[in-house]
Amino acid sequence: MITKKIFSLFNFHFSLFLVSLLTFFSLAKPSMVPAASLNLFSYGVFFLGLLLSACFHRSRAFFIILILGLSQLALTVHPAPDGAFRFYRLVIYPLICFFLPLNIIFFSRVKERGLLSFWGFARLGLILLQGFYIALAIFSHDAELTTPVRYAILPPPLPFFTPLPQTALFLFLAVFLFLLRQGTSRSYIDRALLAVLLAAGAAFHYIAVPNAVPFFLSTAIILLIIAVMQDSYAMAYIDELTGLPGRRALNQELLTLRGQYAIAMLDIDHFKKFNDTYGHDTGDDVLRLVATVMKEIEGGGKPFRYGGEEFSIIFPGQTAKEALPHLEALRQKIAKTPYVSHSKGQKKKRLPKRLFVTVSMGLAENSDSRKTGDMVIKNADKALYRAKENGRNCIKQ
Structure with a gap:
């Protein structure tokens, strides 16, 4: 040590x-x-x-x-x-x-x-x-x-x-x-x-x-x-809560992107309900948990805290097809990583010993019709909503 x-x-x-x-x-x-x-x-x-x-x-x-x-x-x-x-x-x-x-x-x-x-x-x-x-x-x-x-x-x-x-x-x-x-x-x-x-x-x-x-x-x-x-x-x-680069860092990164790249938008499923049930302190702990797992993503992905319960991941030099396996591995890893509460008292509903969360993701890549990073993020965001409508805990393009 x-x-x-x-x-x-x-x-x-x-x-x-x-x-x-x-x-x-x-x-x-x-x-x-x-x-x-x-x-x-x-x-x-x-x-x-x-x-x-x-x-x-x-x-x-x-x-x-x-x-x-x-x-x-x-x-x-x-x-x-x-x-x-x-x-x-x-x-x-x-x-x-x-x-x-x-x-x-x-x-x-x-x-x-x-x-x-x-x-x-x-x-x-x-x-x-x-x-x-x-x-x-x-x-x-x-x-x-x-x-x-x-x-x-x-x-x-x-x-x-x-x-x-x-x-x-x-x-x-x-x-x-x-x-x-x-x-x-x-x-x-x-x-x-x-x-x-x-x-x-x-x-x-x-x-x-x-x-x-x-x-x-x-x-x-x-x-x-x-x-x-x-x-x-x-x-x-840097986002103080999760330790990930924040929205401003994401905007700076978008300005440096050249050539082929893919962007994923990630959202924690039912986070508002989770927050209302177990309290904001536990919600913050879950955000840190998801961010910790995201830091270990492979394939050259760069994770960012987009805002609220939303995160972004940029894959420079990769197509959406190339980034998809790494996102799928990340989705499964988050779903299998439990949140263990060490709090003795909760203002909200008492937490179970092991709590699991899932995430939904939307994925898009740049093309002739999506030339800027902001346009790719908007398309990834649309794909994210399709993932939510499809039952959550999945990835859509």
Whole structure:
């Protein structure tokens, strides 16, 4: 189970982090990259991330990006040569290493709220409170304020491979395991947080290497920007209930079709009666069940949620005759797949232990008289009504 989660999490976002890591090490002399240019780029990415996350109403990404940018500012705006280096290592660095993973795990659990709402201001206040604590430690020159952060959990003789304080190191590990256990069932922003944590950890680990902090923290922000765009795309094109591409995605797909293709319209039989009898929650579960089976369709079919209890399937490069066997296999598979209720209480009629549903389908292909995708869908819809009139649980052309 853990291996499966690792494989699913370490895909796109982790791959981008890995590319950035290899890029960093491929530079023969990282210090040769102008620090001013890299800082300018990183702060440009920072403000772009704030702008996009605010425009797309992704407050969690907004606040994490804000924290990453402020962390870079604190670690780079005051270089610490000579005598100031010891104070820098004792105060600023351990506090930022400690607070950042805590913020990541916090914002991985909270819900999206408006930036200008009460909750938005409360979360901003929490960030400012951390900044106030760091500023207090800096200007008071009181290293005791960081004593809990610099606490040695393991015996000092144990050789550590990283400059991170032990407390922060174990905190990074705990957050890493938590995000790993959380899995991929949530938004793209949640999926990106594991790679964001690793990028921040790399920035802190290579703190002594010139340009490491702006390089890796800007990488973390870029990962969040990509996740914001992915989430926005999913909201626009993916049906939230079933996980299938929605009507807008179908319209986009129709514009790309060329040559021969077939389209099927699918409708769940007696769905309204089913909904009225067992309740809308059970109806939603059945829609998810049918969509799950549809995702496994063979023959190159692309399923979409058309609306309500209706679905569409496009078969690019196939005739109706070629698509028919795959649709028949799908129809039989849906009819044989039971819905098993795990609900203890129902407002409507009590559900049987195993409930089966059937679907009716209409199939059409493009031709000289049906040149556009909309015309093919209309003909498939007419065939669907013939299937219903013919007793349902069948396919008509």
